[in-house]
Amino acid sequence: MDDVIVRVVETCVSHPSQWDAWTAGGRYLFLHYRRGFGTVEQHPDSDPDSWTAEAWETGLSRTVKEWNDGTDESTMTLTDFLTAAGLRLAPDADVSRR
Template structure:
């Protein structure tokens, strides 16, 4: 996997239905990770927040879909390790992972 696509910082924003995380790659790219109804997706956006995922950001090429899949389970909860494997992502060796809370630059 390209080094610039490896999550270096991951913050779990929901541990229930759906499982979701905010992540930043080694080069600072923001990724939105979500798993709901057995479907996982990884999207890239300018950053987290309400204005990151707008039709304009997609139309202007500032947002996009990195990968998506359906595992056929209809599930809504998945652990980060299993999510990353299913998404084909490998975390950076020194990745920082935290649960719900403020995001602090490391």
């Protein structure tokens, strides 16, 4: 997996913590953390309408990483999420909120 994130958009500023992210290799990743569960999903693009059953069946959409940290928390900083997911933020990454 391409693990360097070059662009991140925070899509929820409350609960749960979630972001749209793009890697240096051009992959789109959906980052989500809720009730102690973190997931990194790869999808064709950031439009949830493209995350179809066919995309999952053909591997265009897939779960890249998931974990349970044993808490019931629903918020996490981007830095902590990326560390837990084994991802790195590029030094010149574009980080914003929707």
